[in-house]
Amino acid sequence: MELNIYAYKCKRCGELHYPYKTICKKCGENDHNEFDIVPLPKKGKLLTFTTLYTLPSDYEVVTLALGIVELEDGNRITGQLDIKNPKIGMKVNGKVEVVRKDLYKKHLGMIFYKA
Amino acid sequence: MSVDLEKILRPVDTPLPKFPAKYMTLANGQEMVVRQAERDEIPDILPHVEPLIHVERDFYNIVAARLYSELLAYYTYRVQDEYVLVAQIDGELAAIVNGRSVSPDVGMSYHTFSLRRGLRVGAHAFATKMEYHIDILKQKEVLIVAESGIGFRRWMIEYNLEKRFHIPHELGGCPSWSLTKELFDKARNTLVVGRRPVPEHLLEKAKAGILPPSDPPKGPEDLLAATRSMLDSTATSLIEMRRKQGGKIK
Amino acid sequence: MREVYVAGIGITSFSRLEYPLVEIAAYPGLMALRDSGLKKVDHLYVANMGGGRINGQTGLASAVVDHMSLTPAGAETIENGPASGASAIKQGYMAIASGMHDVVMVIGAERMREANPLEATDFVATLTHPQAEYIYGVTLPALAGMFTRLYMEKYGVTARHLAMVAVKNHKNAMDNFFAHLHEDITIEGILDSPEASTNNPYVADPLRFYDVCPVSDGGACLILATAEVMKKINKPMIRLAGIGQATDTHCVHERKDPTELLAVREAARQSFKMAGVKPSDVSVAELHDAFTILEIAESEEVGFFKKGEGHLALERGETQIGGKIPINPSGGLKAKGHPVGATGVGQAHEIVLQLRGEAGKRQVKNAKVGFTCNFGGFGNNVVCLTFIKE
Numbered sequence: 001m002e003l004n005i006y007a008y009k010c011k012r013c014g015e016l017h018y019p020y021k022t023i024c025k026k027c028g029e030n031d032h033n034e035f036d037i038v039p040l041p042k043k044g045k046l047l048t049f050t051t052l053y054t055l056p057s058d059y060e061v062v063t064l065a066l067g068i069v070e071l072e073d074g075n076r077i078t079g080q081l082d083i084k085n086p087k088i089g090m091k092v093n094g095k096v097e098v099v100r101k102d103l104y105k106k107h108l109g110m111i112f113y114k115a
Numbered sequence: 116m117s118v119d120l121e122k123i124l125r126p127v128d129t130p131l132p133k134f135p136a137k138y139m140t141l142a143n144g145q146e147m148v149v150r151q152a153e154r155d156e157i158p159d160i161l162p163h164v165e166p167l168i169h170v171e172r173d174f175y176n177i178v179a180a181r182l183y184s185e186l187l188a189y190y191t192y193r194v195q196d197e198y199v200l201v202a203q204i205d206g207e208l209a210a211i212v213n214g215r216s217v218s219p220d221v222g223m224s225y226h227t228f229s230l231r232r233g234l235r236v237g238a239h240a241f242a243t244k245m246e247y248h249i250d251i252l253k254q255k256e257v258l259i260v261a262e263s264g265i266g267f268r269r270w271m272i273e274y275n276l277e278k279r280f281h282i283p284h285e286l287g288g289c290p291s292w293s294l295t296k297e298l299f300d301k302a303r304n305t306l307v308v309g310r311r312p313v314p315e316h317l318l319e320k321a322k323a324g325i326l327p328p329s330d331p332p333k334g335p336e337d338l339l340a341a342t343r344s345m346l347d348s349t350a351t352s353l354i355e356m357r358r359k360q361g362g363k364i365k
Numbered sequence: 366m367r368e369v370y371v372a373g374i375g376i377t378s379f380s381r382l383e384y385p386l387v388e389i390a391a392y393p394g395l396m397a398l399r400d401s402g403l404k405k406v407d408h409l410y411v412a413n414m415g416g417g418r419i420n421g422q423t424g425l426a427s428a429v430v431d432h433m434s435l436t437p438a439g440a441e442t443i444e445n446g447p448a449s450g451a452s453a454i455k456q457g458y459m460a461i462a463s464g465m466h467d468v469v470m471v472i473g474a475e476r477m478r479e480a481n482p483l484e485a486t487d488f489v490a491t492l493t494h495p496q497a498e499y500i501y502g503v504t505l506p507a508l509a510g511m512f513t514r515l516y517m518e519k520y521g522v523t524a525r526h527l528a529m530v531a532v533k534n535h536k537n538a539m540d541n542f543f544a545h546l547h548e549d550i551t552i553e554g555i556l557d558s559p560e561a562s563t564n565n566p567y568v569a570d571p572l573r574f575y576d577v578c579p580v581s582d583g584g585a586c587l588i589l590a591t592a593e594v595m596k597k598i599n600k601p602m603i604r605l606a607g608i609g610q611a612t613d614t615h616c617v618h619e620r621k622d623p624t625e626l627l628a629v630r631e632a633a634r635q636s637f638k639m640a641g642v643k644p645s646d647v648s649v650a651e652l653h654d655a656f657t658i659l660e661i662a663e664s665e666e667v668g669f670f671k672k673g674e675g676h677l678a679l680e681r682g683e684t685q686i687g688g689k690i691p692i693n694p695s696g697g698l699k700a701k702g703h704p705v706g707a708t709g710v711g712q713a714h715e716i717v718l719q720l721r722g723e724a725g726k727r728q729v730k731n732a733k734v735g736f737t738c739n740f741g742g743f744g745n746n747v748v749c750l751t752f753i754k755e
Binding site: 018019020047048049050051052053054055056057058059064066067068076077078079080088099100107108109 | 483484486487490494496497498500501502503504506507510511512513514515518566567568569570571572616617618619623
């Protein structure tokens with residue numbers, strides 16, 4: 001089953017929010033929870049990236065490649081990268097996989113690969 | 116009939132290649148020389164290790180205590196195939212690393228002891244030790260443990276050491292980690308640094324004598340505050356230890 | 366609204382302090398009382414971020430007020446991430462300006478080194494967005510790394526410029542007794558020499574070890590008071606003339622142009638407007654260089670230099686002590702240290718010292734207008750202060 005990351009669409013004005021906001025950032029008029037969920041697209045381009053060497057204690061790997069991706073619909077997302085030589089502007093494809101494990105839980109998020 | 120007791124008590128050392136001295140430029144522009152210490156230099160080193168046996172912070176006390184015994188064992192010929200490398204900045208002792216050769220293929224890393232903070236001296240010293248085992252002694256792996264969290268982060272995590280938990284390390288019998296030749300080769304470009312040969316004037320200054328470190332790690336300036344910071348209202352731990360030393364309590 | 370002045374200051378050294386957190390907070394308070402000659406205060410604000418999680422002490426201000434025998438004065442703990450210090454000063458200002466109190470003590474304190482480095486990293490990472498950043502293993506250095514890469518791409522900032530910030534701030538700190546690091550690093554040692562990769566390893570590339578501030582313990586204090594109180598105690602009249610604060614999106618990826626620090630821009634604008642001065646009037650500034658790139662970026666956003674030209678001004682030496690606009694004469698967060706809750710108050714402490722003419726070897730000549738920028742989270746909550754010597 002293919003997993004998605006969901007954006008929240010204001011039922012009043014249609015503005016997309018990722019991540020969730022309680023009050024719509026465009027019209028500010030919504031009632032509580034007055035949002036529809038919309039899956040975020042998985043294709044985009046890499047805006048910036050870094051390789052992190054000083055990782056939080058949950059990680060067993062030595063380094064982590066992270067990046068900010070601008071998706072096809074203009075929304076942006078932070079994600080991990082599984083890309084050997086990332087470049088700004090590179091086209092990428094995302095997949096929802098395990099990005100962090102703590103004592104009892106596995107956390108899911110987007111990992112981007114070279115398109 | 117006289118018995119040469121000393122001959123019986125001394126282990127027979129395997130002839131090991133010496134560590135060729137190297138030097139590196141530190142972050143503040145100073146140059147550090149790393150060289151192998153001679154046995155008869157050990158008495159010059161011991162007085163700089165001893166005070167840290169009483170610094171109850173960052174595991175300085177246990178590392179200093181164990182290192183002191185290892186250095187003494189080396190000096191009195193009571194340990195087999197041990198080596199001691201010293202790092203000096205302008206002649207001043209900056210770090211000591213030691214270990215021993217267990218077999219032609221396996222090395223046992225003992226301690227990495229840094230007396231100069233803030234310049235990644237420990238990182239340089241540890242890397243040099245690994246170079247000695249893998250490149251110079253041509254061993255296949257080095258067994259390592261860490262006493263402090265800082266050591267763990269810098270070695271086990273950064274070098275991505277392999278677990279060898281079935282092998283008890285000589286330091287306390289704890290589960291060992293291993294730096295294999297493959298891991299070392301992978302890290303070579305970024306982690307193994309330093310140049311050879313050492314310029315004459317630097318080597319001469321280093322060999323002329325081991326000078327005391329100018330700003331070694333010290334115990335807390337306010338013992339009572341330090342015990343309070345460890346949630347100890349009885350002021351037992353640090354004060355008692357200091358009292359036994361015959362030192363003053365502020 | 367009444368005018369607010371700085372009556373007394375105090376600071377600990379920012380390093381590794383083997384004292385309980387409460388005492389790290391109380392000591393600068395004591396120093397500030399002695400400095401001002403005052404015996405009591407009406408209210409206490411304590412800025413702190415990690416007390417609950419790292420030190421097992423919540424309600425820090427309540428503990429400190431009693432520890433300093435200042436009860437029954439009211440006390441509150443202020444938490445605004447790394448901007449806690451300046452936020453607490455803002456609360457102190459409002460308490461006096463509104464007429465509610467006459468003398469307010471503002472302390473910033475942090476004891477981060479009680480935890481091991483892994484715990485400290487995790488703790489600071491809790492500033493990030495839980496579902497959209499934290500789960501990816503994003504830490505503040507990671508956000509700064511991504512920001513730096515964009516800045517290098519867009520404006521031509523290089524690793525050398527970042528190293529220049531570190532070297533300048535380390536040099537300034539050599540004359541600062543309270544600084545965490547007294548290490549006169551050189552460009553050769555951290556960038557050019559063959560050993561630079563070990564001396565200065567990558568943390569979140571392109572940021573390296575010497576581009577990231579240390580983890581420090583420390584405390585600082587400012588006592589704020591009305592003009593009447595100032596007349597009685599006969600201390601130099603240093604007025605807290607302008608305060609500005611602004612916020613930005615929580616997730617860095619949601620910012621329209623991720624190379625812009627809009628919260629810094631707006632907070633600085635408000636602060637200058639309130640004080641009635643322009644950026645070009647500033648004699649000395651303490652900017653929040655938790656990462657060396659931030660000193661460059663903030664120097665542009667607050668208005669000292671045009672956007673994209675901060676690194677050029679750095680090259681020309683304009684931000685050295687003695688230059689056009691000295692930045693971080695104390696050594697900045699990079700060399701002076703960054704005990705998170707204390708930093709904002711520490712920056713103000715340095716500015717007051719400079720405006721009083723008491724900064725010794727690192728004194729900026731004829732300092733009349735001082736400015737601080739305290740950067741919370743990763744640019745999503747910024748507080749700027751402007752001080753004027755009267």
